[in-house]
Each structure stands twice: as structure tokens, then as C-alpha cells.
Amino acid sequence: MDAALDQPVSGTIREADIVVIGGGLSGAILAAQLMRLPGRREVLVVEPRSELGRGEAYSAVELGHTLNGNAARMSVDPDNADDLTQWLAEFIEAGGWPESDRQHVPVSELFPPRGMFGLYVQQRLAEARAAGARDGSVAEHVRGEAVDVQTRDDSVRVTLADGRVLQGRFAVLATGMFAAARTPQTESSGVNATALDPWDVTAMRQLDPQSTVLIIGSGLTMVDAVVSLEQAGHRGPIEVFSRHGLLPHVRRQPPAWVDFLAEDHDLRSPLQLMRALREQCRQAQAQGIDWQAPLDTVRAHIGRLWNQASDVQRRQFVRHVRPWWESHHHRSPPLSAQLVARLHGEGRLRIQAASFKGLVPASGGSVGISIRRRGETALTVVQGAALINSSGIEYDWRRVALALPQQLLARGLVQPGPLALGIAARADGAVLDVHGEPATRLFAMGPPLRGMWWESTAVRDVASQAKALAARLVELQTQKNSD
Missing domain, CATH: 3.50.50.60 (FAD/NAD(P)-binding domain)
Structure with a gap:
């Protein structure tokens, strides 16, 4: 137990089942998943912006700032890859994006503006809130900045910059990306x-x-x-x-390619992956097929390959391969x-x-x-x-001069992830403290888990993590209720 929790706290403590710290893409999708699961729960989403679902990336207002993936790749529903395509088709038909015809491609291949994508996330969250309300669940936006987290045996306490205190049976670090x-x-x-x-x-x-x-x-x-x-x-x-x-x-729309990694489980290191991928790309080009086709099959396996690699192999990848990986993959x-x-x-x-x-x-x-x-x-x-x-994203929390990451590190509640990328956690999202012990009530998802899965920022990755973490939190909530 954190000794500081025994000290008096000014003001009223607001209690909930789950406190989600961060209301951008990660926090909004997690809240939506929690609202759609059976049972009754109260979720508080802490976000300083006036709207949930936008965060750093999707608060853009210019039409020229578009997603770097087409609609078919950007669904927030892990069970329906066409969800954004379907929403976008209805949005365009209603006159919401008359400029879309300038891209001269089917809806699934459109690259919508980021601000529009934020609107899509908000609508899916609103629908999930309505579904949850039928069971008595609520997901509330608490506008403010989380600056401190304290844990104890039965709860997690989150302090906001204005002194308000939220207390949840569980808390999730959905802080998103720190743009450099x-x-x-x-x-x-x-x-x-x-x-x-x-x-x-x-x-x-x-x-x-x-x-x-x-x-x-x-x-x-x-x-x-x-x-x-x-x-x-x-x-x-x-x-x-x-x-x-x-x-x-430039991102193109290549034809389907065989999932060669699904057929070869002997590939275990980043070096082996790069050799195999180069060979697959050569085969594709020899057949007159875009080299991006084999590359796009790799995404589904990145987490597994990165997670099972040694620190030495990961370090070699970051030092020698990362620049080319980023320019070809992103x-x-x-x-x-x-x-x-x-x-x-x-x-x-x-x-x-x-x-x-x-x-x-x-x-x-x-x-x-x-x-x-x-x-x-x-x-x-x-x-x-x-x-x-334009140096990209800062993943090393030790270098981020913001109150929350610095306090979490100072309290020993989190430790840097592999290669100082984000923070360390178990596969289920439970964060690891400074001693390597998994938390029972503090979890993380999305970009903070970059060191675990490497690709932990794309919409598909975040959506899959949100679904799995929501199920885990509901399971733990049910267990605690029955104890």
C-alpha cells in the first residue's frame, strides 16, 4: 500500500468501477467496449480536451490532414473490418464529405481527414454508451488532467491537476502518444x-x-x-x-498475398524476418505484383515476433532496421x-x-x-x-516532462518497457512496477505498450487491445464482486 494514501485528501473523492486515464482513441475505444459488455459498471474517462475520441491525432481540423491508412484498414471494431467503410459511405451519402470524390476510388480505399475519423470514433462511443445505459452502465467524461496515481489493495486513486480525486476499483493508462x-x-x-x-x-x-x-x-x-x-x-x-x-x-492498395509467416513458425528473430520478407518482395516483383503486398501480411505477426525476440535482437532491429521499416511500413x-x-x-x-x-x-x-x-x-x-x-513520437517516459509519467515513475508504479519504449506490462495489460511485479488494479493499453508489441499505435492494434482488456477488466470485476 502507498503510504501517501493514509494522508487526508482535500475535497470529495469520486468513486467508480474503472477510471480510464486518457480519452483519445485508446480511452474512447476501451470505454465503448466496456459499455457493450454485459453487466452494470461506471466508467470515468479523464481527458483534458472538450471531446472524447479525438486525442492528439484526431483533433486536426484541416481536410488535408488525412489518415495514413485507407478506410478498410482503420475500423475501430475488431469484429468488423468494414465498420469505418460502412460509416463513411453513409456519411458521404448524407453530404458530409463532398470532397471525397476527388480521390476517385471506392469508399473502402478512401483516406478520410483525421478530424472526420474523430467524429466516427465519437459516434461509435455514443452508440456504445446508449447500449450500456440499458443495463445501467455509464461512461462519463471527466474533463481534467491526471497528474498522479496511487494504488492500494482495493482501489486506485487518481489525482487531477485541479485537486479533484477519482477512485476506481481499476484504472487504465490510455495516455496515447506523446508527439515530440x-x-x-x-x-x-x-x-x-x-x-x-x-x-x-x-x-x-x-x-x-x-x-x-x-x-x-x-x-x-x-x-x-x-x-x-x-x-x-x-x-x-x-x-x-x-x-x-x-x-x-506512398501507401498503395496491393492485391492479397499469401500469409507466409503463418506457414513458417521457424522465423523467430527480426533478422530472419527481414531476410524472409525481402525474398517474398522479390518474388512478388518477379510476378509483377507490388512489393507492398507481402509487407502488408506481416502486421498480424509483429506483436508475436517482437515479443519473443531477445533484447539483443530488438536492439539490433531498432539500431539497424528501424528507419527502413518505418519508411516502408508507415x-x-x-x-x-x-x-x-x-x-x-x-x-x-x-x-x-x-x-x-x-x-x-x-x-x-x-x-x-x-x-x-x-x-x-x-x-x-x-x-x-x-x-x-517533425521528429515523431517520444516513447521514452523518462524524457517526458509531464506530471503523470514522472509521478508514476517516481512512485515505482511503472518501469520503462523494453529498450525504454513506453512502460513494461504483462500480456493482459497489467503494468509491471519497479520490482517487476504485476499490478492487480493498474493496467495500460495502446502506445504505452510500444516496447511490448512494437506496433501498438495503429487503430487495429488499439482496437484489439481494447476488446481484450475490456473483457479482462469485466472478468476481474465479476471476480471481486463474488469474493
């Missing part, structure tokens, strides 16, 4: 204090349209940043710097990729393989950065009118 561009870090380089938000089109409209913009990182966040600049009317040079100089490939939506390709072809956008080394003083209101180009030892100073941090 928007996350304060314990060892700050000062970049975020200087840089523009990659999704803030309004701020970009204040730039001289012909000015030079510097971007750190060349992944999907960079693609979003380029889309933002285009929509803001920027027409000047864009200089992109990343260690390997790799761009995300692909860009077609319209965004077309924009990047056009700007690159015009010479307006340049991709350079270089490491960011820090900010440097600059004059005249410009921004200066120090870089080291690949193959060179000397540092080079580059200046522009603005800087954008």
Missing part, C-alpha cells in the same frame, strides 16, 4: 520553444510565403507539416533534415505523398541526410540550427525563417 513536437522533455534542446507546431496552419500563415522553412525529421509528421505549409499558402524553400534522409513510401496517404513528390520535383523541398545538433543564435528574426551531414565530421549552420520539429 508538443511534448515538453526532461532534457530539452529548446526546439519546441522555438519551433512551429506541424499542424498549426494559422501560425504558418504569418510567415513570409517565400521564406525558407527548416524541418527536423522526415517521417509522417514531416508530411503533415508540408501539407500544413501548402494550405497556409507557403511557396518558399523547405529544407528537411533527418539522419537517414528517408521519406515514407506509409504516406496518396494525396499527401503526391504533394511532397511535386515539391521535391520542383526543387522547393530538399531532403538531406543530416543529424540535428542544436539551435544556434541567428539574426533578423530567423532561426539557426547546427547539423552534421552524413559522412562529414564538421558541423554546418543552416538558417531559415521558421523551424518545425
